[in-house]
Amino acid sequence: MSPRSSRPFVLTAVAIATVLGLGACGSDSDKASSTTGATAATSAPTTVATPTTVAATAVVETTEPESTEPATSEPTTASTDGGAATTVAPTTEQPTTTTAPDALSQLPGVSAVDVAVGGTDVTRPTFTWAPAANAASYQLVVQTADGVPLWAWTGAQTSVVLGGTERAADVEGPTLVGASRVRVYALDAAFTVVAVSGWVALPGS
Amino acid sequence: MKATRLAWAGLLAVAVLPALGADAKGAGGPLRDGNWAGTMSIGATITIDNGSAAVVAQGSGNGTFALNLAGGTGTGDYILGGSSAASLESSNATGNANAVIAVTGELQGTGAAPILSPTQAHADVSGSVTVNGFDAPFDESFDFGPDDLLSSTLVITSSSCTYASGTWAQEFKSAIQASGVNVTSFQGSWAAVFKGATPGETDAALTDILDRGEAVLSSWFATGTFDAEELENVLVDAEHFAATRPKDEACSTGKPGDWSSPLAGLMQRILLAVANSTSTTPEALRFGIAAGLRTGVLPSINDPLEGELQNKAQELLDLAIAEGGTTGVTLIKISADSMGWTDLSNQASAALAGGQ
Numbered sequence: 328m329s330p331r332s333s334r335p336f337v338l339t340a341v342a343i344a345t346v347l348g349l350g351a352c353g354s355d356s357d358k359a360s361s362t363t364g365a366t367a368a369t370s371a372p373t374t375v376a377t378p379t380t381v382a383a384t385a386v387v388e389t390t391e392p393e394s395t396e397p398a399t400s401e402p403t404t405a406s407t408d409g410g411a412a413t414t415v416a417p418t419t420e421q422p423t424t425t426t427a428p429d430a431l432s433q434l435p436g437v438s439a440v441d442v443a444v445g446g447t448d449v450t451r452p453t454f455t456w457a458p459a460a461n462a463a464s465y466q467l468v469v470q471t472a473d474g475v476p477l478w479a480w481t482g483a484q485t486s487v488v489l490g491g492t493e494r495a496a497d498v499e500g501p502t503l504v505g506a507s508r509v510r511v512y513a514l515d516a517a518f519t520v521v522a523v524s525g526w527v528a529l530p531g532s
Numbered sequence: 533m534k535a536t537r538l539a540w541a542g543l544l545a546v547a548v549l550p551a552l553g554a555d556a557k558g559a560g561g562p563l564r565d566g567n568w569a570g571t572m573s574i575g576a577t578i579t580i581d582n583g584s585a586a587v588v589a590q591g592s593g594n595g596t597f598a599l600n601l602a603g604g605t606g607t608g609d610y611i612l613g614g615s616s617a618a619s620l621e622s623s624n625a626t627g628n629a630n631a632v633i634a635v636t637g638e639l640q641g642t643g644a645a646p647i648l649s650p651t652q653a654h655a656d657v658s659g660s661v662t663v664n665g666f667d668a669p670f671d672e673s674f675d676f677g678p679d680d681l682l683s684s685t686l687v688i689t690s691s692s693c694t695y696a697s698g699t700w701a702q703e704f705k706s707a708i709q710a711s712g713v714n715v716t717s718f719q720g721s722w723a724a725v726f727k728g729a730t731p732g733e734t735d736a737a738l739t740d741i742l743d744r745g746e747a748v749l750s751s752w753f754a755t756g757t758f759d760a761e762e763l764e765n766v767l768v769d770a771e772h773f774a775a776t777r778p779k780d781e782a783c784s785t786g787k788p789g790d791w792s793s794p795l796a797g798l799m800q801r802i803l804l805a806v807a808n809s810t811s812t813t814p815e816a817l818r819f820g821i822a823a824g825l826r827t828g829v830l831p832s833i834n835d836p837l838e839g840e841l842q843n844k845a846q847e848l849l850d851l852a853i854a855e856g857g858t859t860g861v862t863l864i865k866i867s868a869d870s871m872g873w874t875d876l877s878n879q880a881s882a883a884l885a886g887g888q
Binding site for chain 1: 574576577578580587589590591592593614615616617618619620627628629630631633635653655657659661670672674676681682692693694695704708713764767768771772774775776777778779790791792815818819821822823824825826828830831858859862863865866869870871872874880881882884885
């Protein structure tokens, strides 16, 4: 094949392979056919770039994860700075936050956020808080009472229902099935923490 | 042209991959019997650089599938359309090629590992190459049969009574890498809705959500720009979509808290990238973990994702402490508190207390 004909061929082959996945090495099928959920999960992109929320950054080479060792999920112990919580009646919207200080709340310039828990469905409550000074976004985290993570949310609003949107009772979605707790963090535009709540206890169902 | 065809035959001869085994079990558990209507997306960036010439290609595609499961055995069909653009750079030549590709195939396998088994594909490729000032345009069409094409397992990240999602096309990456091509990224996501006893159309809204999520991820890989705002919009739309469909009455065995996000497969890929990129920042980690919890991908069970994220968090915390700033430490503490990583949270607290 002449150079002039080989170059279109290479371009053509690569263009098609990029969508169809045409390649070589038939033996690879055996490897692929035994792929489990765990091993497939390690097929992460080998090159990624910084996932910033503001501007483009340079693409940085990374190492493709090879480990198939199952990770141990042990998020069962609450942080030592969480403090005791106060049980909240889910149909009211009274601010009910914990008072125990922690490392974040004691930082200079960090104020307190009071989280109110409302809604008619105790298993899918609505969380509301007052806007914090200089806050550009918030993060809300829901865990079981003993610290197992259940759900989280990020956004600029100051109210959110568990699951992100109202759902009928027969629609699946994040649902509290026991004693749980919630906490809200407020961040400014530079992602500096400007306010934080304590853990607020949720009765669940 | 004859030489090109011969080269194609050679390439395809080694690209033949048989239908994959049906034993693979997804991390999210098997799909239940009945009809599922789904959508799938794919994004890829591959490069060839032999020192004197470099070819870079980017492609994307999407499609729909209808899967029927009876007694755990899958049947059905799918269509996939895609396009790609390749460019060539060398000392004396430049070129480009654009391909439009259509694939049809069958669904096989089991509820634990449905398999996309292609039956035919057609590609139209056009472009031009300029060598030493001489321009040579080309415009060709190619047809492929089942023996030319790769099968792919729909790996299940998450499944419930109503929704299921996961990843696919892992096999493509392996096959291309085996041929000596550098694969920057080559993986897809899928999502499906349970339709009950009778087949149904794939929801256009679901296709839109997955396509937009794939675009965020593809842009990140290709340009380094991570559009967190758009991803947050996609997350909101996915939650609104998921809220529209009541649970099927026949699925009474599910526990009250059982649910699955249509974006779980895509989020798993994003989190794997967050965990394994050397350029992940504390803010990216915080955002990713929150999104992972929001879609139910975290906490992860039976896969290494959570451990890899925790390792990344520890690495970032050590770096933040060494640099002496508080913002990175606080963001990692939020991530650790969110995940219940007590040791890491306490390390961050100690660093913050010591820094005041």
